[in-house]
Amino acid sequence: MTCEVLVLYFAKSSELAGIRSENLTVPQETTSKELWEKIASLHPRLRVIQDHVVLAIRQEYVTIGEEVIKLRPGDEVAVIPPISGG
Amino acid sequence: MTCEVLVLYFAKSSELAGIRSENLTVPQETTSKELWEKIASLHPRLRVIQDHVVLAIRQEYVTIGEEVIKLRPGDEVAVIPPISGG
Amino acid sequence: MGDNEEPQDFIRVSPEKLSADEVSQLVVSPSCGAVSLFIGTTRNNFEGKKVVSLEYEAYVPMAEIELKKILSDIRQKWPTVKHIAVHHRLGSVPVTEASVAIAVSSPHRNDSLDAVKYCINALKATVPIWKKEMYEEEGYTWKENTECFWRKKDDK
C-alpha cells in the first residue's frame, strides 16, 4: 500500500535538492531510514548532509533510523538540516 | 577642631528628621558612631532606625561604628536608611 | 487584585521588524514587577569575515508548534511566569537589527530572568528556523546552532 505525501525541503536541503517541495509516492508503512533513502536516491546531492539531518513527519521530529512510520495521504514530510534560529 | 558639614536626609530618615538637609558643626576627627549620636540627639525620632541605618561620607558608605572619620568643611554626610531601588 | 488575568502566550514567526517595546508591552502585567527580555541581533563579523546580513527562513507552522512546546515547558518550570512573547523575524536581517525578541513577565525577577535564558537556549535547540550568513566579500554559509543535537559534532 502506498500513498502520496508532500515532501518539504528547507535551507541547505532545499538548495541541494533544487526544489522547495514535491509530492512523492511512498509506502504507507516504512522506516524513517527507508524514507530518507527514497528521498536521497531522488536527490543524490542530499547525501552530503546524510549524517546530520532529521525528518519531520506531520511536523514532529523523527531521527533517521529503524523506527516504523505510518503515513497517510497528504502527510507532510520535511527534510530538516541542522537548525540555526535565534 | 570643628568644621561645618552638610547633612542630607533621605526617605524615612528625612521624614523622621522633618528636614531634607542642614548644616552641622562637627569635630574634624570623629567616629561614625559619635557622628550618628550627634545627629540622633538633634533628631531623636531617628532612633527608630538606629539599628538599620548607615551613613555616607563624601558619597561613600560608612557603617556606624568605631572607625575614625576625618571631615573637612563642606563635606556631605548622608543618613541612609535601608535602600529600595529597582 | 486585578490578578485574574490569564497568562498569555504571544508567538510570531514572520518578516516583520522586531521591537523591544512591542514585546515588552505585550507581556507587561499589573500583577508583575519584572519583565526580562532577550534580543538577538545580527553581528558584523564571523571568524574574520565581514557579515552584511543574515537571511532567515522557517518551517513556519512547525516552528510555531515547537515554540508552543517551549512556552509550555517554561510554565511547568516557572509556574509564576505570567505572559510570554517570542517574535522571530524572517528574511533579510541587516547588521544591528533584531532577528529574535523574547519577553517574559513574572511577579519577581528571578523567574522571568531564568525563563528568558531557558527560552532562547531551547529555541536554538529545537525550533525549525535557519539562517545563512551573507558575507561582504562574497558567498554565504548556512549556520548550525551548537544546541542542535543532529548537527555534525566536528562542524563549527
Next chain:
Amino acid sequence: MGDNEEPQDFIRVSPEKLSADEVSQLVVSPSCGAVSLFIGTTRNNFEGKKVVSLEYEAYVPMAEIELKKILSDIRQKWPTVKHIAVHHRLGSVPVTEASVAIAVSSPHRNDSLDAVKYCINALKATVPIWKKEMYEEEGYTWKENTECFWRKKDDK
C-alpha cells in the same frame, strides 16, 4: 570589523519615563549578537494591599557613583560585555510603568544575560534609591530591599 567601538556606559537617574527601545538602542552594537534587558515595573499588590504607585527618590550623585562601580564590576566579570545602559526613574511610577530599565550588549548571549541579572541584584543591594509603596486604601510603606545588608533582618 567596525569593532573599534569603545565600550560605553549609560547611566540616568531622573524623573523621565523609561523605554525598553531606548535602552536597547543605546547598547546595540554591530559587533554584538545579543542584547539582554531587565525592566522593573510597579505591581498592583503587596501582601493583599492594593498598590496604586511607587514613589521613588534618590541620592542622585551617589547613586550614579554606585552604578558606575557596578558597571565597572560587570566589565571585570564579563570582559566581552560591550555597552551597558541603566536608567532609573524617580518620582511617582504608576502600576505597570517601569522604574528601572537595564540593557547590556555582548557578542554572545550568556554574558549579557548573566550581566543583566548581576546588575539588577547589585543595584538593589548598593544604590541609594528609595521607594514608598502608595496604597489605594490609605497610607504607604517605605520599602527595604532584602539585598540591602543594613536593613533589619526581621523586617519584610
